[in-house]
Amino acid sequence: MTTTTPYPPDPQAPHNELPGRIMAREMAEQPAVLRRILSQGAPAIREVAEQIAARAPRFVLLTARGTSDNAALYAKYLLEIRLGLPCGLTSMSTTTAYGARPDLTDVLVITVSQSGGSPDLVASTRAAREAGAITLAVTNNPDSPLAGVSEYHLDIMAGPERALPATKTYTASLLTLYLFAEGLRGGTGAPAKVLPDLAERLLARQHEVRTLAARYRFAERMVITSRGYGYPTAKEAALKLMETSYIPALAYSGADLLHGPLAMVDNVSPVIAVVTDGKGGEALRPVLDRLRGRGADLVVIGPRHQVEQASAGFVLPTEEVAEELQPILEILPLQLLAYEVTIARGQDPDAPRALAKVTETR
Incomplete structure (x- = not known):
């Protein structure tokens, strides 16, 4: 079953905004978000990556919906190509609807979600942790239910996103996942430092x-x-x-x-x-x-x-x-x-x- 919860209105938003103004503003914020991740978020991402690398996961499962699912697919390419870790995209209904309980010992389960609030993401992550998985949540809300049930959490630091189409949370998720993958292999992610300026030029x-x-x-x-x-x-x-x-x-x-x-x-x-x-x-x-x-x-x-x-x-x-x-x-x-x-x-x-x-x- 799928239900929808309206996002709280932005109390700062003018009542007479033109169509698309919020989405346009959030697209324009992306260079600043990328800079924030690189300057403020990178140390925490590297620390989590080092802790997980020390546990030597043998396999990675990625869990997400919608835009976050596309970010998870990007992570799959990164982890398989750059680390040689086999990865799979999960079907959450196997645990949430069918009650399957596979043995996930030494498996890293990464759940990507902007809000961290979808019940099936929370339930499947909880089930994965109970089945022995190393669980990592990647969200825009460190106080979310998903972050609460996960062993590790990465904050994508995008700030509130009010437009319904996700823009800045998508690119923030990609950069966070890139830095995490680099941290797993002992890299610093230094090549990403050029991204904010290039993003600014493209959006112009x-x-x-x-x-x-x-x-x-x-x-x-x-x-x-x-x-x-x-x-x-x-x-x-x-x-x-x-x-x-x-x-x-x-x-x-x-x-x-x-x-x-x-x-x-x-x-x-x-x-x-x-x-x-x-x-x-x-x-x-x-x-x-x-x-x-x-x-x-x-x-x-x-x-x-x-x-x-x-x-x-x-x-x-x-x-x-x-x-x-x-x-x-x-x-x-x-x-x-x-x-x-x-x-x-x-x-x-x-x-x-x-x-x-x-x-x-x-």
């Missing part, structure tokens, strides 16, 4: 995104694809577009796109490709060739040379940041795109219909 290019958004004002369907580290970005971008503009947006791994869904792409089909500069982008290259061959309306978010071969795109400064950090920047123009498309369609991205800030799934 909103006029470019507004031009792209005009392509999708009357779109009836969209496909978003990527591979490797970019795949969580594709899934999060699709979620943002669906929950704000109500455009059905389908996210596929490039490999999966070739196994059937490519048949629905034709010369009027809008496709967005998130191209990381690295091995994921190299693996996506045959997919891009197939999309061009089908005459798809292809927009690329990524390196300049890939954007120049597409119908249009948004150039990312990929040469300034490692592939595993690019998702923290890739999502920014796509958040702006969801915002601009929604405004162009005459809707309010701050308050999508039928949604609430805290979704209580049981």
Whole structure:
């Protein structure tokens, strides 16, 4: 069963705010949030990582819903590629609905949740801890029920997020998970120090995104694809577009796109490709060739040379940041795109219909 709990109104918010003003303000806060994590949160993240590394977990299970699930998928790529730790994304209903109790001795269970309040996340984490798991909660609320039932907690330090579409909590979760993964392997996370300034520069290019958004004002369907580290970005971008503009947006791994869904792409089909500069982008290259061959309306978010071969795109400064950090920047123009498309369609991205800030799934 799923119920929704409205987020408390912001007493500071003016009553006559224009549509999308809250989401716009929170997107603009992201560079400051990234700086806060790097300057204030990093020591605590490293300490937790060192304590967990000393316990030598043999496997990692990641648990989340919605936007946080896409952050968890990013963590899966990080932990498997950079640490060689096998990871899985959990199905919470196996414990909450079916009552399964697997042996989780020496397994690290990471639960990612903005609010830390969803009953199924709390129940599955409690069950995991009782089954012998090392439990870590990654939330924006250190006083949440989820933080309370977990052995360890990481605060993503994003501050209150009032718009229903999660923006700053997503990028804050990604950076927190990156620093945690680096801490597990004894790293300092120093390469992430460039992110706040780069994020500021990207968000200042909103006029470019507004031009792209005009392509999708009357779109009836969209496909978003990527591979490797970019795949969580594709899934999060699709979620943002669906929950704000109500455009059905389908996210596929490039490999999966070739196994059937490519048949629905034709010369009027809008496709967005998130191209990381690295091995994921190299693996996506045959997919891009197939999309061009089908005459798809292809927009690329990524390196300049890939954007120049597409119908249009948004150039990312990929040469300034490692592939595993690019998702923290890739999502920014796509958040702006969801915002601009929604405004162009005459809707309010701050308050999508039928949604609430805290979704209580049981």
